[in-house]
Amino acid sequence: MRVEELDTPAVIVDRDLLESNIRSMSAYCAGHGIRLRPHTKTHKIPAIARMQVASGACGITVAKLGEAEVMAHAGLENILIAYPIIGPVKTERLARLAAECTITVALDSGIAAEGISHAMADVGSQVNVLVEFDVGLRRCGAQSVAAVVALARQIERLPGVCFQGILFYPAHIWDSPQQQASALGELSQKIQAVIAALRSASLDCAVVSGGSTPTARNSHLVRDLTEIRAGTYVFNDLNEASVGACKLADCALRVVVTVVSTAVEGRVIIDGGSKTFSGDRLLSGNHQHFGYVTERPDLKFVSMSEEHGHLDLECGARNLVVGDRLTIIPNHVCACVNLHDQIFYHRQGVVEGCWKVEGRGRIQ
């Protein structure tokens, strides 16, 4: 079957591009002696996680415990849950999972550390812990060097939890890769200060985990970084392309849609809206558009309702007719994939199969 024969809307992945994206990031990391622990929240598909590991990834990152369970049961090992695991229901599940494979969790509070330690002690299991340090996003993360050291000390005293190092997420840096040097230099100094303080307190900081796709290929500018958790790079999307973190041609995932109405002058309606693409706006540049129409860049994806995409034609442009198909690069691929039960993969237009998005819906 060819891509043209798939009913729409359909999410398709160019497998050649996917493999090239995976190889390229692995090569960058290998070249700089940095481990790659890709964030699989982007795809939530064990088969793609295995491709990443086969290409050199040291393990994987997930956002939620439920995603970790899906990946572990599919045979993935060495999983970082980059999220605080809170409450007895989750810590008990975590303890069971940690008995099966190597699990690391990130956290930023004594309450989280104590809850996990308690559950681990109950089953005689052990989990690695990274203390999250806030480098500017103001989301999670200890706010000072002293807070990191205090929490690391507390973890060292608790049973069942093993302090391994620090984790940060530089998602506040959303400049083009060419313009990141100063922000990453500043970041590097912050990280150095944390490492030095931990060393002074006789705490071994074996892991310094950073990452995010926009900054990934400048990771060598952050001294003593041991691993990155880039995720979006497997598919790329319009957000990444807009800041120059990839080219449009590197976007491996696209959504095929059909024109369902041309009744309104100057407008074309497609069969995908916020329940197909997500309603996420672009993070930089023109925040008003919802995707890039590859065959017709003159069409502006100006708004959406749940099942309708609204494309505006430039004055005088050749119109489309009901039934025409278009291929769109989404703004934010992680949110898009999360809406779908399956995505198709192809090589040069020949559909080879489809992957179930196995981690989707595992929000707890």
Next chain:
Amino acid sequence: MRVEELDTPAVIVDRDLLESNIRSMSAYCAGHGIRLRPHTKTHKIPAIARMQVASGACGITVAKLGEAEVMAHAGLENILIAYPIIGPVKTERLARLAAECTITVALDSGIAAEGISHAMADVGSQVNVLVEFDVGLRRCGAQSVAAVVALARQIERLPGVCFQGILFYPAHIWDSPQQQASALGELSQKIQAVIAALRSASLDCAVVSGGSTPTARNSHLVRDLTEIRAGTYVFNDLNEASVGACKLADCALRVVVTVVSTAVEGRVIIDGGSKTFSGDRLLSGNHQHFGYVTERPDLKFVSMSEEHGHLDLECGARNLVVGDRLTIIPNHVCACVNLHDQIFYHRQGVVEGCWKVEGRGRIQ
């Protein structure tokens, strides 16, 4: 089990409120002699659709063919697909479905009508057709009275498709119910003109299908309306409450979350973000907030990432600690439910069961 024992994030529905919302809309419609054909895109759950039908709904509305299949296979009959069905793969499925139960489709093009007619003729099946008329949203719908008449005439000549009337969607009217009289008066005149023109052309307009929750309880202001397709009213949400279409206390669906980080001063991070609530902004009023925190209205849900909700504390407010639980009314309940595989229902806090969101992911 009580709601307090559910792991988070969890979507919960107060069944007493749900039943009250269903009864109240049914009573309004019955009182005004208007049929109610609720849009089930809001919940995508056959059990709730059956409650609506048991309460007097004449049938149901769905957004996609896949949703119609789910509802039909669950025993729902008399289904309106308020969406143009385009392409041979879908029209063949439609013909098979129309052989099983009464199906009506909305469309606004001759291409759509011809495609459906062709597929119906192949299997000797028949489908009812409503011509969509654009009353101001500029999405789908014939743009003039003449265009409606021309398309209705074309449908009358085609086999397998039976012209039944018109459909419109007044989603551009987003005023409070108290301020809709003038907009609905104007709308009523437009609809009268269409009906008169159809009558002059000897075309019987048996169905005039309108609707949307914000305008639903003013439907009697639109003359000759025969049915409405309100959907959100079953649960309600912050969008509806913000325009006065419901009270906050009428919001039957809420999301229970847990505080996972309080590391950043003045900020509380919860375990639900855009993959739990959807990233949809409010349609009116303060567009910056992502939900209403029922226990702590002083907390502003200011931003979100995929799995994190960012709540800001007002200066001097009592802080929360990691592990605290909060209950949030989402901005847009249809987009929220669509992210979840299941939602729990309770009465006065006692969890009675959970519904699978069976129509979710049926995007084709």
